[in-house]
Amino acid sequence: MISIRDVSTVFTTAGQTFTAVDAVSLEIPRGSIQGIIGFSGAGKSTLLRNINLLERPTSGSVVVDGTDLTALGDEDLRRERHQIGMIFQHFNLLNNRTALQNVELSLKFAGVGKKDRRRRAQEALDIVDLADKASSYPGRLSGGQKQRVAIARALATEPKVLLCDEPTSAVDPRTTASVLQYLSDINAQLGITTVIVTHEMNVIKAVADNVAVMEDGALVEQFDLADLSRPGFSPATQIGRYLISDDITLERRPRVQQKEATLV
Amino acid sequence: MSNVSVAGALPANGATAFDLNRVAELLPEIAVALGQTFAMLLVAIPLAVLAGTPLGIWLYSMSPVGLKPRPKLHRVVDALVNTMRSFPFLILLIAIIPITRFIVGTTIGTAAVIVPLTINAIPYFARFVEQNLTQLGGGVVEAARAMGATRGQIVRDVLLVEAKPALIGSITIMTVSFISYSAMAGLVGGGGIGDFAIRYGYYRYETGVMFLAIILMIVLVQSVQIGGTRLARRFDKRR
Ligand SMILES: Nc1ncnc2c1ncn2[C@@H]1O[C@H](COP(=O)(O)OP(=O)(O)OP(=O)(O)O)[C@@H](O)[C@H]1O
Ligand SMILES: [Mg+2]
Secondary structure (H helix, E strand, C coil): CEEEEEEEEEEEECCEEEEEEEEEEEEECCCCEEEEEECCCCCHHHHHHHHCCCCCCCEEEEEECCEEHHHCCHHHHHHHHHHEEEECCCCCCCCCCCHHHHHHHHHHHCCCCHHHHHHHHHHHHHHCCCHHHCCCCHHHCCHHHHHHHHHHHHHCCCCCEEEEECCCCCCCHHHHHHHHHHHHHHHHHHCCEEEEEECCHHHHHHHCCEEEEEECCEEEEEEEHHHHCCCCCCCCCHHHHHHHCCCCCCCCCCCCCCCHHHHC | CCCCCCHHHCCCCCCCCCCHHHHHHHHHHHHHHHHHHHHHHHHHHHHHHHHHHHHHHHHHHHCCCCCCCCHHHHHHHHHHHHHHHHCCHHHHHHHCHHHHHHHHCCCCCHHHHHHHHHHHHHHHHHHHHHHHHHCCCCHHHHHHHHCCCCHHHHHHHHHHHHHHHHHHHHHHHHHHHHHHHHHHHHHHCCCCHHHHHHHHHHHCCCHHHHHHHHHHHHHHHHHHHHHHHHHHHHHCCCC
16 A cells, blocks of 8 residues: 655755655555654654655655655645644644634545534544534643544545554543554544554554564554464564554663761 | 923924914824825735735745745845845835836825835735744644544634634734834835824924824824724733
8 A cells, every 4th residue: 555665864954954755665555554663763754754745855755645756746746635634642633723613624625514523523523423512712622632633634525545743642641542443443434544653552453454663764563463362573773673562661770878967 | 410300392483282272273284294104004014914925825825834834945035135124114115116107106295105014014014924823733724634624624724723711912013113203204204193293293302292293193002002902902802
């Protein structure tokens, strides 16, 4: 469904060049949930933004559902984006529009007429169980509810692909579970190919079918989630092993003995 | 030891600070002056909003962080806007007399003041628009681009909607400063309440009348500010 072929993204700032995505190739099967994990600055967001060309790759190509997006002009690309939903860590909802109006916006941009817009936006809010919040402004919604509105906004145009950039990094663990449940249900029921970027292994373990590990812009390893439960399986790279162990290990040094006098 | 007091500034005819007869006598003139101030504001501010908004959107869009960066062209227009804004209002008023004559056919009176006021207000408001749009941050623009919005849709359906409360606040600030700018209208016979205060207070030493005019200006500024703040709050749904 999504083919990322030898994609590199090089940023030039003040004469300095920086390779944020380094020759990444990745095949994401139709209807699957692909996790992309890595530490901060690994290039995960840049790679995700390469898929809908919010960030045009410096080289390589991106093919979504048979269309080479990197070969399209601005206008054709804009139209293709109606088929690719996206959600963000900080939701990126419009504060001065209600939940329903926020959802309607993606339909408006996709060229859906006014009457259909209202109905389809309501249906999309219904999928994320927020029909009762249709007329609430985002300022009155919790983080989890905002992300659900954002999911409804992305879904309303019935996209083939859903891109998620740290969708649960700004909400608490219980809300994380609820948001992931919706993403998983949507994937199962609507068959939307989903890509989730995260730095949290428990998110990957909960929803992903496949996982790609990134480090310093490069894709260093890929495995199926099913592999994790196979006895004796261990990621090949050190970073992969570190990520799946998801506990924090510190080097705890012995406490310095306090002098009695300082306590008086 | 000279004791400069309000009483010391009173004219020989004995008008006291609150001589009601004198006030009653001048009431028609005060009404005319207020009318002139309203005329200046009601024409100049809407024109400035109408012309300054597209200019501000343009400045934002073409800036290096905008929707369609054109850094070189942006620098040129940016410098032009700064130049326009550098002119002290009094000098602008006189410098553009030929333009004023061309547009309204006269160089004196209220109509003649509206031209420099508007010309001064356009780049002023454009800066407000540019700043308000820039301050929104990239999140909503990024989301709109991901949804496949055109640049026009991003401006109309996203940026202007989100910036509306801030823009109302900017219009309020601009209106308040123009109430005092319009006082300089007297120089070209434009009238207005500020000019009235200067004529009676400064040239004729009728301090009481001047105070009355100033109180009217304070009331005007307060109402504009309170009204503007309320309106901005009504449109602001962040909380
Ligand atoms: N527009 C840009 N210009 C210059 N450098 C950039 C730009 N965008 C990203 N980078 C750099 O590219 C690198 C990768 O950034 P990216 O946001 O893709 O990382 P990430 O893996 O998503 O990290 P995080 O987990 O913190 O979100 C970072 O070092 C970042 O500073
Ligand atoms: Mg990121």
